[in-house]
Amino acid sequence: MVIDIQQIRKVYRVGEVDVTALDDVSLGVARGDFVAIMGASGSGKSTLLNILGCLDRPSSGSYRLDGIEVSGMGPDQLANVRSRKLGFIFQNFNLLSRTSALENVELPLLYGNPIGHAARHRKALAMLERMELGSRVHHFPGQLSGGQQQRVAIARALVNDPAVILADEPTGNLDSRSSNEIMKLFQEVNAQGLTIIMVTHETDVAAFARRTLQMRDGRFI
Amino acid sequence: MNIGPTIKVAFRALRRNRVRSALTSLGIIIGTAAVIAVLSVGQGAAVMIQSQIGSMGSNLLLIFPGSMNNSGVRSGSGGQQSLTVADGETIARECPNIVALSPMIRTGNQVVYGNNNWSTSIQGVTPAFSRVRNWNVSSGDYFTEADVRTGARVCLVGATLVTQLFLDENPVGQSIRIRNIPFRVIGVLEPKGTAAWGQDQDDTIVMPWTTVRRVLQRSPFSNVNNLLVSVASAEDIATATRTIGAILRQSHRIQEGSDDDFTITDMAEIAKTITSVSSLMTLLLSVIASISLLVGGIGIMNIMLVSVTERTREIGIRMAVGARQNDIMLQFLVEALTLSLLGGLIGAGLGALAANVVSRVNHWPVLVSVQSIGLALFFSSAIGVFFGFYPAWRAARLNPIDCLRHE
Ligand SMILES: Nc1ncnc2c1ncn2[C@@H]1O[C@H](COP(=O)(O)OP(=O)(O)OP(=O)(O)O)[C@@H](O)[C@H]1O
Ligand SMILES: [Mg+2]
Numbered sequence: 001m002v003i004d005i006q007q008i009r010k011v012y013r014v015g016e017v018d019v020t021a022l023d024d025v026s027l028g029v030a031r032g033d034f035v036a037i038m039g040a041s042g043s044g045k046s047t048l049l050n051i052l053g054c055l056d057r058p059s060s061g062s063y064r065l066d067g068i069e070v071s072g073m074g075p076d077q078l079a080n081v082r083s084r085k086l087g088f089i090f091q092n093f094n095l096l097s098r099t100s101a102l103e104n105v106e107l108p109l110l111y112g113n114p115i116g117h118a119a120r121h122r123k124a125l126a127m128l129e130r131m132e133l134g135s136r137v138h139h140f141p142g143q144l145s146g147g148q149q150q151r152v153a154i155a156r157a158l159v160n161d162p163a164v165i166l167a168d169e170p171t172g173n174l175d176s177r178s179s180n181e182i183m184k185l186f187q188e189v190n191a192q193g194l195t196i197i198m199v200t201h202e203t204d205v206a207a208f209a210r211r212t213l214q215m216r217d218g219r220f221i
Numbered sequence: 222m223n224i225g226p227t228i229k230v231a232f233r234a235l236r237r238n239r240v241r242s243a244l245t246s247l248g249i250i251i252g253t254a255a256v257i258a259v260l261s262v263g264q265g266a267a268v269m270i271q272s273q274i275g276s277m278g279s280n281l282l283l284i285f286p287g288s289m290n291n292s293g294v295r296s297g298s299g300g301q302q303s304l305t306v307a308d309g310e311t312i313a314r315e316c317p318n319i320v321a322l323s324p325m326i327r328t329g330n331q332v333v334y335g336n337n338n339w340s341t342s343i344q345g346v347t348p349a350f351s352r353v354r355n356w357n358v359s360s361g362d363y364f365t366e367a368d369v370r371t372g373a374r375v376c377l378v379g380a381t382l383v384t385q386l387f388l389d390e391n392p393v394g395q396s397i398r399i400r401n402i403p404f405r406v407i408g409v410l411e412p413k414g415t416a417a418w419g420q421d422q423d424d425t426i427v428m429p430w431t432t433v434r435r436v437l438q439r440s441p442f443s444n445v446n447n448l449l450v451s452v453a454s455a456e457d458i459a460t461a462t463r464t465i466g467a468i469l470r471q472s473h474r475i476q477e478g479s480d481d482d483f484t485i486t487d488m489a490e491i492a493k494t495i496t497s498v499s500s501l502m503t504l505l506l507s508v509i510a511s512i513s514l515l516v517g518g519i520g521i522m523n524i525m526l527v528s529v530t531e532r533t534r535e536i537g538i539r540m541a542v543g544a545r546q547n548d549i550m551l552q553f554l555v556e557a558l559t560l561s562l563l564g565g566l567i568g569a570g571l572g573a574l575a576a577n578v579v580s581r582v583n584h585w586p587v588l589v590s591v592q593s594i595g596l597a598l599f600f601s602s603a604i605g606v607f608f609g610f611y612p613a614w615r616a617a618r619l620n621p622i623d624c625l626r627h628e
Contacts (some may be wrong), residue, residue, distance in 0.1 A: 055541060056622040076545045085542025094538050094625065111543035114223045123547065156542065 001064070002195050003029040003052060008061035010047050010218075021047040022058070023218035029197060031163075034190040036206035037199045039215030045199040046168055052197060053086055053166045054078045066163050083112035087157030089167035093149045095141040095164070101128060101152045102137040108160040127155040131185070132182055147178030154185060158194075165189070167198040171205050183208040224555075231556040234528065242560060245524045248517025249564030249604065250571065253597045255510035257572025258579070260593040263503030265576070265585040267496055273414070274492035277354065280455055281488040282462060284312075284448040284469075303473065303482040306443040308429065311472055312450065316464045317459040321352035324445040326430045328437060333398040339386040341379075343399070343426045345433030346449075359395040361408030364429055372431040376404045379423035380412035382420020402436060404428070415584070458487050486625060507594075511600070517564065518604035525557050525612035536616055537624025550617040558602055565601025569594050572585040 010022035020043045026062050026102075029035055050056040051063065054070060063071045066085055070078065087108075088094075096103045106126040109115055115123075128137050131151040141149050150170060157165055171179035179202070187208055190196050198209060206212045214221050230533070235242040286304035306324045306332045326345035331338050348363050350356070357363075364375050378392050385397065392406045413422040434440050451463045462485050469475075469483050536549055573589040580586065 050622050053541070055625065056620075070546055076547075077546040079540065079543055082541060088541050090625075094534075094541070096535055096538060098233075107539065108542040110223065110226050111539075111545065115223070117223075160543070 001028045002031045002033075002066055003027065003197070004064040008048070008051060008058045008063065010051065010056075011059045020218055022051070024061070025219060027213075027220065029150045029164075029195060030197055032190070032193050034186070034196045034208075034210040035198065036209035036212040037197065038201065038206055038212060039217060042216040043155075044218040046216055047218075049166050049168050049197065049199055052164075053088055054081050055088075080112060083108065083160065085163045087160065087162040088163045089150070089153050089157050089165065089170045091169035091172040093141065093153045093173075095149060095152055095156075097141055099186075100140060100165070102145065103134060104141070104152055105155045105159050108156060108198075112160075123159055124155070126150070127159045130158075131155045132196070145178070146174050147181060150174060150178070150182055151185070154182070158189065162194070164195045164197065167196065169199055169201065171200065171202065176204075178202045179205060222550075227552050227555050228559070230552060231559045231577065234532075234556055235559060236529075241524060245520050246517075246560055246564035246567070248520040249561050249601050250517075250568040252510060252512075252514030252517045253565045253601050254572035254575060255513055255568075256507060256597050257589065257593055258575040259503060259506040260596070261573065261576030261589045263499065263506070264585075264590060264593070265580050265588040265593050266499050267503075268588060269585045270495050270499060271492065274488060274495070277401050277488055280452040280458060281353065281449040282452060282465070283486045283488065284308075284450065284465065285484045285486065286444070287482065287484065288445070289318065298568070304445055304448060306445060308469060308472065308483075309408050309445070309448045312448070312465050312468055316461060318453045318461050318464075320449055320453050321349040321451040323347045323350040323353050323449045325350075325447050325449055326433045327446045328433055330399050330437070332426065334381070334386050334392075334395065337386050337388065340384060341382060341424050341426055342612065343433060343437070344407050345428060345430030347430065348481050350427065350449065353449045356413065357410035357411055359411045361389070361406070362410060369429040369431050372435045373429060374402065374404045374432060375407045376426050376428040376432075377408040377410050378406055379410050379425040379427075381421055381424040382426065383409055385424075395533070399426075400437060410599025411415075449563065455489065458489065462487065510550070514600060514604060517601075518561070518608040521557055521560055521605060522608035522612060524551060524560075524613070525609050528556070529553060529612050529616040533619065533624045533627040536619055537621050539598060540621035540624060542621065546617040549619075550613045553616050554606060554609050555612035556603040557613065561601045561605025561609075562598070565598045569597050 005027050008022050008025045009020070009092065012019040012021055023150060025044075025048060034189040037048070039045055047056070051058050054065075054073075058071060061071065062069060068081075071083055072085065073081065096107070102121075102124055105127055106120050109123060128134060131154060133148060133151055133155065136144060136148060141152070144152065170186075171182055174182065183205060186196055186198070190210075196209075200206050223314065279609055284304065309322050309324045315317060323346045327342060328345070329340065329342045331340050347369055348366060353356075358377060359380075362379070363377065364373065367373075368375055376397070378386070383389060383392055386392075386397070392409060395406050396403050397406060400405070405622075410423070410427065415421055430445070434443065450461070450465065452458050465485060470481065473482055475481060539549060573594070576589050580588070
């Protein structure tokens with residue numbers, strides 16, 4: 001199991017009220033799996049994904065990522081985990097504006113164990129070419145289409161050879177053609193052994209995954 | 222994180238808000254410029270004062286008639302007659318570590334040469350004056366002891382008179398008239414420049430003291446305005462001061478416990494006073510200038526806080542791809558440092574320029590020292606780091622998920 005969470009709870013306190021976003025969720029994901037998570041709005045999908053991505057911490061429960069317990073880690077240790085094991089893809093792409101596609105893809109290579117300038121350049125360029133963006137490397141995000149931006153984001157997520165890709169509604173802002181392209185890419189990298197966990201609202205997008213899980217009120221059903 | 226890309230990111234962020242960056246740096250620019258200007262002008266003035274005091278003559282003691290009360294104000298017009306040429310002769314004879322001694326009788330008058338006239342000061346001295354004041358003639362000769370004995374009507378003129386009275390003719394051998402009495406110019410004094418107290422030392426005529434008293438003032442008395450004493454070395458000043466005091470008290474028959482009727486001042490002492498006053502001024506102005514540097518630092522802090530808020534999402538993205546707290550902190554610190562260091566560099570340039578202008582106007586030596594520039598740059602970067610620290614720390618402590626959700 002590359003991902004193994006046991007009884008994860010996440011409780012937000014809003015004013016006087018406790019909102020339980022995740023209610024004792026347990027999940028195991030094997031290496032090379034491609035999981036789609038679906039569910040109504042507010043069911044806790046993003047909350048779960050953020051915890052899996054070490055961007056947020058659970059209120060309680062245990063989380064083993066690639067065999068390492070991460071639930072008790074401090075901010076810098078979590079940053080190292082994100083740097084070495086995880087890649088993120090967001091609905092709104094989250095690229096740095098006024099920064100070229102190439103530099104966006106280079107970004108993860110600046111942190112953790114930084115490599116030299118030339119190697120960084122080479123790796124990022126190769127990854128963009130794999131995303132068929134070889135002719136767009138010096139474009140800013142604003143000069144790219146939604147689908148192209150999401151492919152830059154995928155290149156950025158993949159450039160550090162992560163163990164797991166976490167995607168929160170990666171096709172939410174894209175038309176069906178771009179969505180299909182992105183999903184083909186996902187299947188391609190998944191076929192090469194990468195684990196993918198993806199949140200989506202669309203059944204035809206979820207159909208690209210190996211399996212689909214449903215959430216309701218902070219639990220899997 | 223490697224420092225190269227960090228600096229690149231910092232520059233890009235600053236370039237994105239050119240006007241804002243420039244205005245933020247302005248505080249540091251003004252502060253640094255002020256510090257550099259004040260330090261440089263202060264150092265230039267100090268060197269100027271030192272060289273002027275030095276030009277007074279080395280290891281010089283001045284003996285004035287009348288006593289000095291505690292607050293340092295010379296009192297007692299009754300004492301004006303109390304110091305004479307004879308006192309000087311006694312001192313020269315009895316005090317061992319004296320190199321040269323000259324009486325000084327001052328007056329002033331209009332001097333006429335041909336159709337020109339010029340008001341100047343007249344100093345009556347002995348030939349030892351040249352030794353005491355370290356002041357030789359640039360052409361012609363000094364007058365001699367014989368001229369002093371006879372009260373010869375000869376004189377030396379200062380450099381200012383050469384231009385003002387003789388209109389750059391050679392004065393040596395010419396005759397000038399003072400109170401209608403003709404005097405022969407036998408030499409021109411080397412230029413000495415402006416004294417520390419602003420007086421033009423070259424605007425003067427020097428002649429035997431006997432000539433001033435007997436010929437110009439028609440007076441039989443030999444009391445002096447002061448005695449100028451040159452001591453062998455700086456270490457001898459204290460001993461010489463004590464010995465001269467004892468000699469004068471004895472020859473003036475001053476009882477134990479009563480006030481002296483003379484005052485001995487040491488030029489080094491005066492130099493020290495003037496220098497300490499001027500360095501106090503420099504210090505004071507530097508403090509004021511530093512305050513503007515501080516205000517500049519607060520400006521940087523303010524803008525950095527704005528920058529952190531504006532770029533919360535960017536911070537979130539960087540954290541998501543693996544940036545640690547130190548990476549984020551370093552990025553904002555480098556940005557603050559760049560702002561302040563650039564401001565410091567520009568300010569140092571402007572300050573050096575200002576110091577140059579001030580020095581040129583005042584005819585001071587220009588002294589923009591490497592140390593003062595180094596100091597200003599060090600302080601401006603220290604201020605950048607100091608005031609950039611809090612915003613950078615705040616950025617580093619942000620939660621990645623909160624940053625990514627930030628609008
Ligand atoms: N920062 C927060 N503070 C308080 N409550 C929160 C916060 N984030 C999420 N919640 C709550 O937690 C619950 C789950 O939110 P979450 O964003 O995980 O839903 P989701 O399944 O991703 O919904 P959607 O499909 O609309 O994106 C919701 O009820 C939401 O109101
Ligand atoms: Mg969501």
